[in-house]
Amino acid sequence: MSRQTPLHAAHVEAGGKMVDFAGWQMPLNYGSQINEHHVVRQTAGMFDVSHMTVIDVSGEGCCEFLRRMVANDVAKLDCDGKALYGALLNDAGGVVDDLIVYRRSHGYRCVVNASTRDKVLDWFADQAPADVLVEEKDLAMIAVQGPRAVVNFQTATHIDLIDELSPFGFLEHNNWMIARTGYTGEDGVEVILPKADVSALWEHLMDVGVQPIGLAARDTLRLEAGLNLYGQDMDTSTSPLVSNLAWTITWQPASREFIGRDALRAERTAGITQKLTGLVMEARGVLRRDQRVTTSFGDGVITSGIFSPTLGYSIALARLPIKATGDCQVEIRGKMLPVRIVKPPFVRRGQSVFD
Amino acid sequence: MSEIPTELRFATSHEWARLEEDGSVTVGISDHAQNALGDVVYVELPEQGQLVAAQHEAGVVESVKAASDIYAPVGGTVIAINSALDDAPELVNQDPYGAGWFFKMEPADVEELTELLDPEAYAEICEAEEH
Numbered sequence: 050m051s052r053q054t055p056l057h058a059a060h061v062e063a064g065g066k067m068v069d070f071a072g073w074q075m076p077l078n079y080g081s082q083i084n085e086h087h088v089v090r091q092t093a094g095m096f097d098v099s100h101m102t103v104i105d106v107s108g109e110g111c112c113e114f115l116r117r118m119v120a121n122d123v124a125k126l127d128c129d130g131k132a133l134y135g136a137l138l139n140d141a142g143g144v145v146d147d148l149i150v151y152r153r154s155h156g157y158r159c160v161v162n163a164s165t166r167d168k169v170l171d172w173f174a175d176q177a178p179a180d181v182l183v184e185e186k187d188l189a190m191i192a193v194q195g196p197r198a199v200v201n202f203q204t205a206t207h208i209d210l211i212d213e214l215s216p217f218g219f220l221e222h223n224n225w226m227i228a229r230t231g232y233t234g235e236d237g238v239e240v241i242l243p244k245a246d247v248s249a250l251w252e253h254l255m256d257v258g259v260q261p262i263g264l265a266a267r268d269t270l271r272l273e274a275g276l277n278l279y280g281q282d283m284d285t286s287t288s289p290l291v292s293n294l295a296w297t298i299t300w301q302p303a304s305r306e307f308i309g310r311d312a313l314r315a316e317r318t319a320g321i322t323q324k325l326t327g328l329v330m331e332a333r334g335v336l337r338r339d340q341r342v343t344t345s346f347g348d349g350v351i352t353s354g355i356f357s358p359t360l361g362y363s364i365a366l367a368r369l370p371i372k373a374t375g376d377c378q379v380e381i382r383g384k385m386l387p388v389r390i391v392k393p394p395f396v397r398r399g400q401s402v403f404d
Numbered sequence: 405m406s407e408i409p410t411e412l413r414f415a416t417s418h419e420w421a422r423l424e425e426d427g428s429v430t431v432g433i434s435d436h437a438q439n440a441l442g443d444v445v446y447v448e449l450p451e452q453g454q455l456v457a458a459q460h461e462a463g464v465v466e467s468v469k470a471a472s473d474i475y476a477p478v479g480g481t482v483i484a485i486n487s488a489l490d491d492a493p494e495l496v497n498q499d500p501y502g503a504g505w506f507f508k509m510e511p512a513d514v515e516e517l518t519e520l521l522d523p524e525a526y527a528e529i530c531e532a533e534e535h
């Protein structure tokens with residue numbers, strides 16, 4: 050039996066089409082995923098992301114532990130109230146998961162995917178030394194995203210100073226953690242809060258006109274924003290170097306021996322052969338995962354493909370030979386169709402941004 | 405529960421067929437099917453004049469999430485296609501049994517319609533899929 054978030058009844062009441070996702074019953078859409086997509090790009094929408102896994106890491110050695118676990122360096126978080134995005138790697142340099150790490154006064158909070166919960170908890174338990182405490186927290190989480198998200202959130206909650214948070218900054222307000230982060234390419238916040246508080250927040254946000262958005266629109270929004278989905282655009286068989294995540298690897302100081310470092314160094318020395326990049330297809334049709342891409346430097350494959358509601362045509366992320374640029378072709382139902390390789394993101398703040 | 409008009413016949417692959425007064429057969433996809441697909445963004449229709457056999461591929465409907473083949477519920481010749489779907493594929497979601505029709509056929513053997521599911525039998529299939 051799959052789990053329900055505390056907002057389950059609210060989703061059903063709002064007309065949510067509930068589906069099983071990573072062991073949770075979650076809303077796929079509340080009618081039209083395209084309309085929901087536009088709401089987030091144009092005004093403000095909210096997502097129940099209570100299925101995501103929240104792990105608190107504390108104790109004497111917590112900073113050194115996370116500096117070893119995460120390829121990005123949590124030591125860059127030079128004060129409380131800052132967060133960063135990064136990847137957990139295995140010894141072979143493959144991505145175990147991506148996560149956000151928040152620095153708090155008594156340790157760190159990690160938010161990882163729902164689909165990877167057991168694997169990551171096991172990985173942390175295996176690796177944690179005696180002076181580090183790893184605890185999963187049973188909390189709720191709402192993402193409010195869109196150009197009006199911050200204004201509407203402040204109106205709904207009467208919590209000030211959210212608009213002064215920088216990207217990846219966060220503040221703590223009673224038992225709530227409010228961070229200027231998201232997965233849509235729009236401004237907004239993600240709020241981690243006790244389960245008992247979440248229904249009231251959801252209702253207050255509804256009252257100020259923030260609309261509920263389902264998982265289907267979450268996928269088209271994140272793909273337009275050029276953001277990877279774990280298990281689809283990257284997994285343990287791919288390193289950050291071939292997943293458009295080289296920017297999340299912190300190489301300096303050289304003395305920091307994070308897990309996977311040696312393998313990444315070896316991969317770089319041997320020469321990186323692939324890249325995760327963007328495709329656009331203005332011809333009619335929709336790019337889909339697993340479709341073959343033919344370039345003059347060899348073949349590649351689409352890892353995520355959608356119809357982009359903002360652009361009005363199809364876009365994709367694809368793993369291609371590193372030298373491939375410009376025009377190439379995708380095979381769709383036996384036909385070779387022209388596509389163009391572009392650097393993601395495709396859309397930021399509601400506007401087309403690729404060249 | 406999705407809507408199932410009583411004058412239609414259905415294929416197990418979720419196309420509907422309606423016998424018109426002039427003897428032609430109009431084809432589309434059911435309310436249940438459009439709901440399962442989600443927002444339709446592109447419909448690839450057969451060509452006018454094309455011969456299609458019953459249960460053979462006659463087009464593709466693509467939603468944001470997935471591509472799905474459309475099968476001809478009966479055999480015959482395609483005599484009209486709904487070109488409005490080129491610019492407004494969302495008609496398939498908004499009005500699956502009306503403005504969202506796909507194509508019209510001149511059936512080779514109108515008796516093939518009787519081999520399709522009646523609304524009651526089709527409702528059972530939908531219900532089984534929904535649970």
